[in-house]
Amino acid sequence: MIRSATVFLASALLLSSCVPEGRPEMESARANAGPPVVVPTPRPSPSPTPAPPPAEPVRTGFWFEGPMQQGALLTGRVPSGTRMLTFEGEAVDIGEDGFFIIGLDRDSKAEVRLVATLNDGRTVERTLNVAPGDWKLEYINAPYRAGVSSEAFKARRGPELARIVAARDVDVVSDGWRQDFIWPVTGRQSGFFGSQRVYQGKPGSYHGGADIAVPTGTIFVAPADGVVTLAAKDDFTLEGKLIIIDHGMGLNSAFLHASEILVNEGDRVKQGQPIGKVGQSGRATGPHLHWGLKWKDARIDPLLVAGPPSG
Template sequence: MFNRQWIKALVGGIAIWASSNAIAIEIKGDLVQGNWVQVLAEPGSQLVFEQRKLNLDAEGRALIAFSRDAKPEKTLTLISPNGDKTEHRLTIAQRDYIVQRIDGLPAKHVTPDEATLAKIREDGRKAVEARKIELATPYFLGGFIWPAEGWITGIYGSQRILNGHPRRPHFGVDIAEATGTPIYAPADGEVTLAESMELSGNTLFIDHGYGLRSDFMHLEEILVKLGDQVKQGQQVATMGATGRATGPHLHWGMSWFDVRLDPALMFNLDRTLARGARIMNNQVVWED
């Protein structure tokens, strides 16, 4: 049985709640909806989070992440090498999201026919399988850069209403520029999906290890292939408007397994990313 007598402790500069006999952990990163963090503990330990069991690597490291709608409190269970279990209570910062309306789309983009739906389902199965991959190399440790220059036209978490019909939230950042604009790997990684898909057009997944990956959509051309290892800053594609897109742009999504994340949280921005900002020279230039 777990000890339910909770005490507050500062771990890695982040306040978490843990039982009084808890095994020490350190968390690197911000506990906020749409973000991922590193959890550090004794090598050989296991984590259980959101019904997923994770083995810590030789450095005692694993990743966990929080969805767009993650509840304010989450529980992380640590199992030590000798089998002792402790619970750590995490407080997840909540965010506000905007509603984005897009009208005038062709009806086929809002209500696909049966043949199109069949292709969408098959595409979805391929993406689901790619998101199950857990590479053992921590490519993410090298940090992230912006993958393209252009105007921010869509942000993570916004609720899209297409021709008056609510759709699922927008799980990424949209960067708009001319067709053919170079797109670069935001971090080292391995290509785990390179496909032409009905909704997302030419689609590329770059896996950054430990379940963390970048998803690039609506590409004009993919310049790498499945299994390629890529380096941060290497050109991997060009911007386009393939799939369901109203104009040339890059949709940059990120995910931890099947949990969709906010790419803007990879950067220490001094304000919340918003439409109308511009990416130039790997920096965000604000409209004002």
Template sequence: MKAWVKALSLLASISNPLLAQPDVQLQGSFSQGSLIRGQTAPGTEVFFNGQPLPVSSDGQFVFGVGRDAPEEHKLTLQAGAEQQVKTLHFKKRQYDIQHVNGVAQKYVTPPDAVTERIRQDNARVRKARETQSDLPFIFDTPKMPAVGRVSGVYGSQRVFNGEPRNPHYGLDIAAPVGAPVIAPLSGTVLLAEDLYYSGLTLIIDHGFGISSTFMHLSKFNVAVGDSVQQGQRIAEVGASGRVTGAHLDWRINWHQERLDPALLPGLVMAE
């Protein structure tokens, strides 16, 4: 609730009360990798960088920016003949970059035999994340999906033998094999598969293009098509896929855009 109040007072200070403009409240951290939730008058059309955003019947919408997003973005609100264009500023972040030398090549490049499998895995994940639904759950307050120490953060990157690897886009939570994974928000299961890199992988749609991905699981407690409730036990932590130890890797996507789970509005990070 506090964040909404803050967003409202910020809005009051920057909007001109003399002009009739579509009203909007925005909630989020406004830094690279963050998800932003918005509330406007029902019937208002919303565009992010010129692209139309789905808006719920009660005026809610959501969008996000990636790890290396530029600082400035445009949000346009159109209500009948009234238009408001807002420039949004997103803070740049410093990511943890680790240089590791002397890594055996087999750990740097996957063997040829699995190239096709990896391609198919990526296509399945991509397709699941294309899902566009009007499930309203992304507008609820999220919960942490597992209990444990945060052992890896969004945006960090390793450079093996001078070659930069893909950045890490998840929030890693260290927990033993078999520890419960709960749904951070309600949703519908889009994918439950054993993938080469991420092992047993579960993707859940929370609506409006936002999905959670859970990786390296040891067991699924739900199946594709199931509706899940926030807090429901959906899986068990594991060490499946290409990992060195048991942990949960939780990711948040806005379609193909990878966002930082730790920056979800309202999420309380355990100490």
């Protein structure tokens, strides 16, 4: 995904002149004395000041890249002179070069609307048609039963959820959102984003991330640049050892079930930097990394952002 402004630099072509460098008067004098001696003269060195880039054409409409389907993350660019952008009525941040991202939730409406308000007060609107996601649904012929939580669980869960919400609310400045995301670890995908069990017609909650099954101790890395907003080194009840990284513009990653965390809250991490080791802490049936991606409140499918994970 191209997340940065492409700047087309005009190549400074210096056309050297093709005027012969010989000396005609000497040549005539030596007319019968063999070939003339040509003294090379130094060529002018290229100008140190490159030609300025051509002015960017005015963008009259929106530009988008990415699949228009549930669970996808889109990169967009606003029309020139946009001072405010809304997505479904909510303000969306825009980079200085006009680029932005929007996440299409796993259960996004079939039509969503963007409105750019220009400096002169005019508005440019765009409606996107969102294709339904292809989620793995499993139909269970048994009644849905809500799990009964113990008092001890409930007492721990409240503060844990508060820390997760607080970590996702942190607004950091990072250009990670502009990068091509990589998988934190590669291997067999054992759990798919959006998969859901349906109990005699009643849907249970869906799986909010991608699971990669690799042995305990396998290093996993940051999928893009960002800032660590949560590094829970004591196990959370469900997530176990949990890391949240904010990639800027409301996009963040969560990594669950680690056996070890290699970063601290507030750390700035680079794409590809080791951040933890895979494990099965919290509620997990075997060692794996669960990677969840969220843009604001929208849950995003890592597979649609980073491509297939094996490799």
